[in-house]
Amino acid sequence: MNNRKKLLFGGVLGDNIVLSGLMVISPVIICGDTLKNAEALIYAFSAITFLSVLISSFVPRKLPYTAKIIIYAVISSLVYIPVRLAASEFYPESIERIGIYYPLLAVNSLIVFQTEAKFYRMKKADMIISLLSCILGFDLVMLITGFLRELFAYGTINSKIVDINTVINGLAQPFGGFIFLGLMCGVYRYIRGMVSKNNNEVRSGTDVSDK
Amino acid sequence: MFLINDLIALLAANLILSQALGTSTLFIAAGSRKNLVATAGVITLFTTIGSAASFFIDLAVPSSVSDLRLLFYTLVIAFLYVALLIIVYKFGSRWFEDMRKYIHVSAFNCAVMGTLFTINKRADADSALSGFGGYVSAGFEAGIGFVIAAIILTAAYRKLNSRKVPAAFRGFPAMLVYLGIISMAVYSLK
Numbered sequence: 001m002n003n004r005k006k007l008l009f010g011g012v013l014g015d016n017i018v019l020s021g022l023m024v025i026s027p028v029i030i031c032g033d034t035l036k037n038a039e040a041l042i043y044a045f046s047a048i049t050f051l052s053v054l055i056s057s058f059v060p061r062k063l064p065y066t067a068k069i070i071i072y073a074v075i076s077s078l079v080y081i082p083v084r085l086a087a088s089e090f091y092p093e094s095i096e097r098i099g100i101y102y103p104l105l106a107v108n109s110l111i112v113f114q115t116e117a118k119f120y121r122m123k124k125a126d127m128i129i130s131l132l133s134c135i136l137g138f139d140l141v142m143l144i145t146g147f148l149r150e151l152f153a154y155g156t157i158n159s160k161i162v163d164i165n166t167v168i169n170g171l172a173q174p175f176g177g178f179i180f181l182g183l184m185c186g187v188y189r190y191i192r193g194m195v196s197k198n199n200n201e202v203r204s205g206t207d208v209s210d211k
Numbered sequence: 212m213f214l215i216n217d218l219i220a221l222l223a224a225n226l227i228l229s230q231a232l233g234t235s236t237l238f239i240a241a242g243s244r245k246n247l248v249a250t251a252g253v254i255t256l257f258t259t260i261g262s263a264a265s266f267f268i269d270l271a272v273p274s275s276v277s278d279l280r281l282l283f284y285t286l287v288i289a290f291l292y293v294a295l296l297i298i299v300y301k302f303g304s305r306w307f308e309d310m311r312k313y314i315h316v317s318a319f320n321c322a323v324m325g326t327l328f329t330i331n332k333r334a335d336a337d338s339a340l341s342g343f344g345g346y347v348s349a350g351f352e353a354g355i356g357f358v359i360a361a362i363i364l365t366a367a368y369r370k371l372n373s374r375k376v377p378a379a380f381r382g383f384p385a386m387l388v389y390l391g392i393i394s395m396a397v398y399s400l401k
Contacts, residue, residue: 022234022235022238023235025231025234025235026230026231026232026233026234026321026325029231029234030230030231065315066292066293066296066315069292069315069318069319070289070292070293073285073288073289073319074282074285074286074289077281077282077285080278080282081279081282084278099332100325100328100329100332103281103324103328104232104321104324104325104328106281107281107285107319107321107324112319170395173395173398174228174229174230174231174394174398175391175392175394175395175398177231177391178231178387178388178390178391178394179387179388179391179392180391182380182383182384182385182386182387182388182389182390183388185380185383185387186377186379186380186385189378189379189380189384193379
């Protein structure tokens with residue numbers, strides 16, 4: 001149970017794929033400037049990644065590494081088609097804005113490389129928990145980025161004007177995305193460092209009392 | 212003067228600095244001179260040959276079924292991926308162990324796939340770029356753009372990873388902020 005809990009929170013807090021693994025960062029940098037874009041990307045990433053990794057888990061493990069990587073990429077390219085068709089119904093405007101980053105989500109390194117290095121070494125139930133946790137980690141970062149960048153770049157929240165004194169237009173640009181994500185990574189690491197330090201202190205305290 | 216103009220054009224059209232494509236691969240490339248040469252070489256090969264192949268895909272695939280483009284691009288890159296591994300194995304077996312990790316990293320990533328989609332988008336917008344030559348040169352330019360961005364990052368790599376940088380910002384966070392500042396400078400050239 002403890003291990004499952006670790007898997008569940010690991011991808012969100014402990015080993016976030018965006019802030020710690022620096023995976024799938026291009027859509028966050030370029031398209032994560034409004035909540036609407038963030039919503040559309042969250043839907044696409046979650047659907048494509050979950051379905052692709054799940055389907056790919058049935059690929060025989062005995063195949064050579066290169067063949068498996070190609071099969072994973074082909075599977076995610078196929079999963080992309082219905083996801084994209086559904087998205088054009090729900091998020092027609094965002095899809096236009098997201099442009100080429102939409103198909104690029106389908107060949108993200110979480111699907112193509114992490115499946116082999118991480119997920120398929122676990123039991124199926126653990127794999128699903130860990131995968132969901134990684135997806136949640138991305139979704140959370142995307143939401144926070146979309147919210148804060150929209151607020152400070154356009155002075156709006158979900159396209160509704162907010163009374164805010166300081167508007168920094170540059171935050172909506174790619175360079176703003178790079179700098180914002182860099183700062184977010186630093187803050188995330190700082191918090192993670194503090195939490196693990198506290199945990200170590202508690203653990204070392206227990207060790208002493210145990211003795 | 213022409214050279215300066217070309218350099219400015221290359222920087223302004225740089226897919227990493229203006230579109231953040233292949234940023235994580237760039238961090239691997241900037242780690243050492245060996246990584247830089249090998250990754251940049253393989254990425255340039257993939258973008259150039261991939262763009263040539265994508266020209267024919269774009270010709271063959273009608274816009275009504277454009278969602279299938281990703282599948283065809285993936286198949287092209289898969290073919291190149293296998294072909295490159297076989298070629299290196301046959302003709303450079305001494306370097307195979309060293310080179311294959313760069314080929315694995317470079318095959319399916321945003322730098323390569325993003326280049327193919329960007330070229331397709333540019334060709335749709337500007338008919339002058341829609342010929343075979345336009346595709347190949349744009350693919351090659353994207354590879355050179357990757358090299359330039361990697362060199363820019365390599366120049367500061369050691370300092371951004373030094374102990375003088377606070378621990379939380381050391382490495383990737385500092386490199387992202389640094390790339391953001393370079394990207395801001397490039398943005399002003401447009």
